[in-house]
Amino acid sequence: MVNITENQIRNIGKVLVDEKRPLKERFRALFTLRNLGGPVSIECIKNCFSDSSALLKHELAYCLGQMQDPLAISTLKQVLEDSKQEPMVRHEAAEALGAIGSPEALDILQKYKSDPVVEVAETCELALERIKWLQGPENTNTDVKSPYNSVDPAPPAPSSNVDELKAVLLDANASLFERYRAMFSLRNLRSQEAVVALGAGLKCGSALFRHEVAFVLGQLQDEVGVPFLRESLEDCSENEMVRHECAEALGAIATEDCINVLNKYLGDDKRVVKESCEIALDMCEYENSPEFQYANALQVA
Template sequence: MSNIGEQEILNIGKVLNDPTRPMKERFRALFTLRNLGGETAIKCISECFTDESVLLKHELAYCLGQMLDKRAIPVLRSVLEDNKQDPIVRHEAGEALGAIGDPNLRELLEKYQYDPSIEVAETCQIALQRLNWVANDGASEKLSKSPYSSIDPAPPSGENNVATLSKTLMDETKPLYERYRAMFSLRNMATDDSIKALGEGLKASSALFRHEVAFVFGQMQDERSIPFLKKALEDTAEHEMVRHEAAEALGSIATDECTEILKRYLNDPRPVVRESCEVALDMSEYENSPEFQYANTLFAVKAEA
């Protein structure tokens, strides 16, 4: 990627920041910028936090966290501190800061672990626990290896018994951080029993927790999770952050059944949900196509030039 010029990156940024473009094109531009990395890409992503789309801003924060670049900290900090931003966006900014893992963020996360928005507060509590884990050399623990390239909000548990992990997952008296660790261990197992256990996690009281279960199912791309995701998306009383993750997960699994489910919610009254379905259908189309990569805006802008 070192031969990509700054102007080409800026052109991709123009696609991302153009509200007249379809959301699916802007998503592809965002993930292209994430993959390219660097200061110019971060700048292009940061400029988009003035957009009206809560879904897009949520994904901006996610991508900045996954880039693991400390130069993204100032904008993520400002988003977390901005009470005018939707809690879904602020939560993702807090999670992104936890992913970057800078110990200097402790004071900020400690402040927002008591935020009036429960999703923001819980996210910052988990991020603080991750900082503690990193500081205590937790990376040296012998844990199950993730088959995914994502930086997770919590490491997997050291436990490998499904029944024990399932009990921890659903124990509302335990800290969310411990339950997240159980969740990621169950994800890494990817067995019938572990998928059923994760499906039970969609009944937890925390919307943040339920949304993470849906996200994990999206990573796994396992057809066995479709009934759980379908139920979450179809529940109009469910928190929109959960329904949006369920939609994107269905897009990643990309079966004909998933496509039919998603099409039914393209006109959902909640913008976050209907935009997620639009993006998810584009993801599904990609999964079923011979395209080399989803984040392909670099080639698209070259073709437009």
């Protein structure tokens, strides 16, 4: 790996906080910081939580969680506690605490498990379950490493039967944690049948649940998922958190149909949807280019 100086990292941080820069450049800066890691990158990321873009702040929290560095815990706690932050930002801070997986976060997650914002409450519930699961005996027998290099909110279920997993996924009486486990097992199967089963999940459960289904469909990058994602993005009565995730998933799949749909919603009334389409189109450009890694901001810093 090329040696990066602290000054170079801080220059990337300047791109991240510069509201005059195009959002896609700021996203590239963010994901470069995430990939570099370390205390300076975390410092640069945490300095951006006063931004006006809920989408960007949501991604800040996501990246801090994916880095799995305990240095980020205090910042994520502050974001979760801040009721002035948008629900999708607070939700992502809670999920990030679960991703880091430290028992240090148990008290605050327990405190906000009954938050009046349902997406925040449900995320705290999931994060608590993940941390407790990590401390339990099953953890030693389950491979939690995602084939997509992501830190997931729940480990995959032990089953590989699509029908069984779909039944759990769509079971309103099952715990959210178990439904997420089924979701990630379906994703890991990478079959068209599994994609169709996941597509059915976009029509049931809470907004939090549906947004996670959209996220995994984006990870799969299977064209079979496009009609499900497009339908939810085009439904203006759908929760904006779900529509935003559908847009980004379409950006990851990056077919011509995806590009056409994303262009259609570039002027959406919801800022987070509009910005997600902008970022998704940037992802499409990457998916159809020879670049080896999305979001390398070393070239724009």
